[in-house]
Amino acid sequence: MPGQVTIAGGAFVGKLIGVGVGPGDPELMTLKAIRLIKECDCIIIPASEKEKCIAYRIAEQAIPEIAEKEIYAFDFPMISDKNRMLEEIDVISEKIINILKKKKNAVFLTLGDATIYSTFMYVLENVKAAGIETEIVSGITSFCAAAARIQIAIGSGNSEIHIISGNDDIEHTSKYRGTRVYMKSGRQLGRLKEYLVEESKKKPLQIYTINNCGMESEEVTYGAEQINADAGYFTIVIVKEANQPAASS
Amino acid sequence: MPGQVTIAGGAFVGKLIGVGVGPGDPELMTLKAIRLIKECDCIIIPASEKEKCIAYRIAEQAIPEIAEKEIYAFDFPMISDKNRMLEEIDVISEKIINILKKKKNAVFLTLGDATIYSTFMYVLENVKAAGIETEIVSGITSFCAAAARIQIAIGSGNSEIHIISGNDDIEHTSKYRGTRVYMKSGRQLGRLKEYLVEESKKKPLQIYTINNCGMESEEVTYGAEQINADAGYFTIVIVKEANQPAASS
Structure with missing residues (x-):
């Protein structure tokens, strides 16, 4: 499988790819975002369900086949208490790490670009710390x-x-x-x-x-x-x- | 033709579309950039020739058919004297306006995004002032x-x-x-x-x-x-x- 790496201990694990889907117009998605969404084993979305996830709804307009992908939905906290927010993100990160350990290459959908005010970066840090390969694919801000x-x-x-x-x-x-x-x-x-x-x-x-x-x-x-x-x-x-x-x- | 507009006097003129091709990786071009480059009548590049134009060289990797497009090459000044630079851009803008008046829809290739430190915006102002339709398509910065x-x-x-x-x-x-x-x-x-x-x-x-x-x-x-x-x-x-x-x- 492309993107899979061997970590210490020899276990195969997946890779986490944060993909920016841009600001709203599905035509503003990049060729790379399209390819990686098509190729990945599963999709992770920052919402309780597909219908409530703006990033997913942008992607599905450009890639109808996304409907066949396995989806993992996580409701990210929108709370002002930063410590509590980070605690909740740690819990979600643990669950994502467990998915990636099942040899799954996952695309995490983010609105706009992942490096500009995106909650994804907190997850990325946790996944990296677990020794799992990560990648970021830029999106239009x-x-x-x-x-x-x-x-x-x-x-x-x-x-x-x-x-x-x-x-x-x-x-x-x-x-x-x-x-x-x-x-x-x-x-x-x-x-x-x-x-x-x-x-x-x-x-x-x-x-x-x-x-x-x-x-x-x-x-x-x-x-x-x-x-x-x-x-x-x-x-x-x-x-x-x-x-x-x-x-x- | 898509994008053509009627201006005062009833003459059909083309449209100028500033298209950001992103930072270097052709896979970071957007679906919209790809489509508009394929659809346009001609390509305007900010360099004396295709081979010297980084934006063109990025685009041609994603769209080999671009080789068949009519190319208008303009060597933009890289000078610190701002007034002289603007004068030279005015001369180039005049030539671009004449191309657009021949009913041609033109894509102007820019590196990265056109709204972030791009010389294209000076041309856009001139073309707009001539009453010609313009559009900007975002690129990855x-x-x-x-x-x-x-x-x-x-x-x-x-x-x-x-x-x-x-x-x-x-x-x-x-x-x-x-x-x-x-x-x-x-x-x-x-x-x-x-x-x-x-x-x-x-x-x-x-x-x-x-x-x-x-x-x-x-x-x-x-x-x-x-x-x-x-x-x-x-x-x-x-x-x-x-x-x-x-x-x-």
């Missing part, structure tokens, strides 16, 4: 897809890009030069809106809000006042200095 | 591919990500919390190395340098002292605070 959708440069020339996640702590971010991308703002969108409305009074800003990019419910608004505080988790806010043309620093 | 290669999270939890390009001005970047990604350092790699060697004396850092990621000449080193100052343009340096585990904030 949501912020690249959002910028493509509205046709603006996130970065150009010598300008900087700052990606801010969560927004518990945003008061310092107006200092950042170049472009700011606020991701996963969720319940903090109201605070972010207030913050950017105030900042806009002091200096000219270009503010783009993209909600559910690439999905049917996609919405794009311009300006701080237009940010919909209830838009939800999949909202990306891109802030550029206004004296910075769309395509230059 | 080099920094995502580099992080996947070494299996680290660029961002996780509430940590921030800072992408710094060019490195003319890096003295303020040690203030940034979370992860820093230095791209397109080129001739400034020596300065960046010095800067990170000094910073490493003051606080523990995890420093990864990835050179020519995904290509045969790929090289990965760890630590500031190991940065090869002559490694060249396609070098990415990722700096994480050492108290920040690979997969957590």
Whole structure:
């Protein structure tokens, strides 16, 4: 089987491959993601069932044959208590390690890219620590897809890009030069809106809000006042200095 | 023809599609990139000839039929004088607009993703201003591919990500919390190395340098002292605070 390795003790074990399926449009999946999903022994999804897993629903549109694959579904905790979250991920990781020890090559589906704010990386660390081979296959990030959708440069020339996640702590971010991308703002969108409305009074800003990019419910608004505080988790806010043309620093 | 639009005056013109081909591995191209390259009337490349165009050489590995496509090659200036660069891009844009006016749907090949430090965005602005339809198709960025290669999270939890390009001005970047990604350092790699060697004396850092990621000449080193100052343009340096585990904030 491709990807299988021999570890100390001579037992054959599988390999864990974290595959980014991109931001929503199944056509934004890579050739490599498609091939590995087709070739693997089983699929691991970060949700209680296929129907509730956005990453799975993206993949099945590009690869209908995925329906025949063996699926292991794990409901990842969405809790703010980090220690409790890590404990729950440790329990899930143990179960995944047991699957991989049965000589199974598994693809773990992640939304966007696995290296950008993905819970998968915690599992990867645990699986690696158990001596099992791992791999990451890049996916299109949501912020690249959002910028493509509205046709603006996130970065150009010598300008900087700052990606801010969560927004518990945003008061310092107006200092950042170049472009700011606020991701996963969720319940903090109201605070972010207030913050950017105030900042806009002091200096000219270009503010783009993209909600559910690439999905049917996609919405794009311009300006701080237009940010919909209830838009939800999949909202990306891109802030550029206004004296910075769309395509230059 | 798909993608053709009618502009004021009723003339049919083509459409310009900026397509990111990803960081090097042709298997990291998206299904959409593949389809659009196959469907388009012609290909525009940012180099004097096919053989010198990295983006073209990536695409031709995934799509051998690209050899039959009409190619328009434009040598983009790599000059530090920004005004002169923009003037030269204006001249190239005029030529591209003339191609599109001949009812041709053109794919412009870009390395990585078009919204992340790509000269294509200047052309896009000019083509848009001429009233011609444009589109951007996302590609895998080099920094995502580099992080996947070494299996680290660029961002996780509430940590921030800072992408710094060019490195003319890096003295303020040690203030940034979370992860820093230095791209397109080129001739400034020596300065960046010095800067990170000094910073490493003051606080523990995890420093990864990835050179020519995904290509045969790929090289990965760890630590500031190991940065090869002559490694060249396609070098990415990722700096994480050492108290920040690979997969957590």
